[in-house]
Amino acid sequence: AAYDDDHKLIEYLAEVCGNRIVARSILTINMTTRKTSSTLY
Structure with a gap:
């Protein structure tokens, strides 16, 4: 799911x-x- 979101973000940008x-x-x-x-917190 995260990959799909990132892929959509790439397309949008x-x-x-x-x-x-x-x-x-x-x-x-x-x-x-x-x-x-996420490492810091």
Whole structure:
């Protein structure tokens, strides 16, 4: 389910940014931040 949500997010950002690579970078940063914050708390 999480993958599907992330995939939809990539598609959405790709449309908004007009750049799939940028969208993927944003998603990667997002996932890294999520993992880091879950480690902190």
